[in-house]
Amino acid sequence: MRIDLHTHSTASDGTEPPSGVVGSAARAGLDVVALTDHDTTDGWAEALAAGERLGVRVVPGMEVSCLLRGVSVHLLSYWHDPADPALEAMLDASRTSRRTRARRMVERMTAETGLCWEDVLAHVHGEATIGRPHIADALVAAGVVADRDEAFATLLSGRSPYFVPHTAPDPLRAIALVRAAGGVPVLAHPAASKRGSCVGDADVEAMVGAGLLGVEVDHRDHSEDERRHLRELARSLDLLVTGSSDYHGTGKRNLLGENTTAPEVLQEIESRARGAAAAREVRGA
Structure with a gap:
């Protein structure tokens, strides 16, 4: 089995x-x-x-x-x-915090990447728990990074100036x-x-x-x-x-x-x- x-x-x-x-x-x-x-x-x-x-x-x-x-x-x-x-x-408190954190991260990186919150929401299905992977998918779609791995190693890493804790x-x-x-x-x-x-x-x-x-x-x-x-x-x-x-x-x-x-x-x-x-x-x- x-x-x-x-x-x-x-x-x-x-x-x-x-x-x-x-x-x-x-x-x-x-x-x-x-x-x-x-x-x-x-x-x-x-x-x-x-x-x-x-x-x-x-x-x-x-x-x-x-x-x-x-x-x-x-x-x-x-x-x-x-x-x-x-x-x-x-x-529910965790999900709310994740969503707020994701939005703040996108706002921080908009000037460099051109990404906006609506771009991220396009990769969220229904009421899914929003997290950094959805931002990564939006960055890939925008051509900013090649894949999720690159996104997490750079713009979304804990060492990035755009990182926001939750x-x-x-x-x-x-x-x-x-x-x-x-x-x-x-x-x-x-x-x-x-x-x-x-x-x-x-x-x-x-x-x-x-x-x-x-x-x-x-x-x-x-x-x-x-x-x-x-x-x-x-x-x-x-x-x-x-x-x-x-x-x-x-x-x-x-x-x-x-x-x-x-x-x-x-x-x-x-x-x-x-x-x-x-x-x-x-x-x-």
Whole structure:
């Protein structure tokens, strides 16, 4: 069984609609795929319906954008209640901040690039969570850069004069809210040093104390040494180990199924989600 638990659609910063991601998963020979758009569950219904048609099991998920002492932390959540009011309030604040931040960045670079906000909105599908990838797509369309990679290495990098930080929740709070909403939280690509600063082992241990249940080890942005270290850390902290593609369609070079999760791990994730759902029913949540 081939399982990929980290993908993105046009509901956030992917280039394929949710049904398109599932179709691509089917063509890639995947049996299970999770849709984990940034800070939104808007693509779930479409993806689940496509999975029914195409014979691909779809795991409903999300990637929560967090910040810890200025370091970007991404948290994958599986099977949480999308209507949980506390979690949704946190996500709504993050989405609003992302949109405001993106607009300010565009305003800063207009004089040099000629880009305007309407150019960016042309690359946003519906109510998708707006982020730097949409600015990158507008820059590519305008001929300012060749692709997203060049955009992020130059105009959109954290060292760029146009960069604007955004507000994001502390990962400990996000983990607690995901657990309260019945979800299973897994730390995404935590050792991807090529992306910038990373959290340390002590930070991961603190997240376990807040309710973290797993860590994404097999990811293309992790070196072999980083994967080895994360496996040892997961073993010491009794964390589930996942592997995923972090697929974004043509927005990234990542290929569906290039890293996968073991069936027994998915079974454990689902078991814990069922247990959380049963506990919420008892509490009347």
